[in-house]
Amino acid sequence: MDSSVSSQRPKSRPKSSQAIFAKIFHWINLISLSLMISSGLQIYNSNPVFGGRAGWQFPSIFLLGGWLAGGRHWHFAAMWLFAINLLFYGTYIFITRRWKHRFLSSSDISAIQKSQNIKRKTYAWHKLAYTAIIPILLLPLLSGLGMYKPAQLHWIVDFFGSWQALRVVHFIFVPTVIIFAVIHSLLSLKVGGSRLIKSIFL
Known part of the structure; x- marks a missing residue:
């Protein structure tokens, strides 16, 4: 193959990569936050902060738990997942000193x-x-x-x-x-x- 032709070919750009712990952290954060938000909206609908029970309600499609106790169970379960994930990732970036670049x-x-x-x-x-x-x-x-x-x-x-x-x-x-x-x-x-x-x- 002609070297001049190969040299004219565009070089592929390097792929962006993330550490496996960063990927895991983002996925768990996404899942736990989604669970906490949807179950939190269920809790809000059952006992709203603004306007009492007669206040504005979120559509059921955004809710998780079915009722007040169900929403609370999901909310606290997701909270532990969220908190433990933050603790482990915080420890990770501290040990690896990634915080200096973040x-x-x-x-x-x-x-x-x-x-x-x-x-x-x-x-x-x-x-x-x-x-x-x-x-x-x-x-x-x-x-x-x-x-x-x-x-x-x-x-x-x-x-x-x-x-x-x-x-x-x-x-x-x-x-x-x-x-x-x-x-x-x-x-x-x-x-x-x-x-x-x-x-x-x-």
């Missing part, structure tokens, strides 16, 4: 404020979103524990100000995590294209 640094803040390099700025925003997910994921766990054991963990209820405020904060997690997922996906597309998104789950 979380926001002072140079990233500077890039967001001053950099003229679009790719560098996009990457910095991506790391900001990755860092912001920590309180976003931990807040529903904290508020959920306060709702589950208000007498034993009364300091959590006191931290949020009142029982009603605690429930509102816990419920607001649903639109917050959905908005974050959309932003996280869009930034991932800008940083690594569709190959990066596929590499996270495949």
Whole structure:
């Protein structure tokens, strides 16, 4: 074969790849969050935060559990899966020191404020979103524990100000995590294209 012809062939772009633990973490997160959101909406419909039982109801297609107790059982089961998954992945990124490449640094803040390099700025925003997910994921766990054991963990209820405020904060997690997922996906597309998104789950 003519070497000049082979040299003119376009080189294949390297495939994006993710560590197996990152794939497992994302899959378990996706499953557990879906279960928690759908069962949480079932709990909301059975005892709404806003407007009492006569308040606005979510369509049954989005619900899991069938009734209040069923929704609670699914919700707590998924919560343990979600919490253990976060614990194991947090330990993993700490031991492997992947946090140095994932979380926001002072140079990233500077890039967001001053950099003229679009790719560098996009990457910095991506790391900001990755860092912001920590309180976003931990807040529903904290508020959920306060709702589950208000007498034993009364300091959590006191931290949020009142029982009603605690429930509102816990419920607001649903639109917050959905908005974050959309932003996280869009930034991932800008940083690594569709190959990066596929590499996270495949």
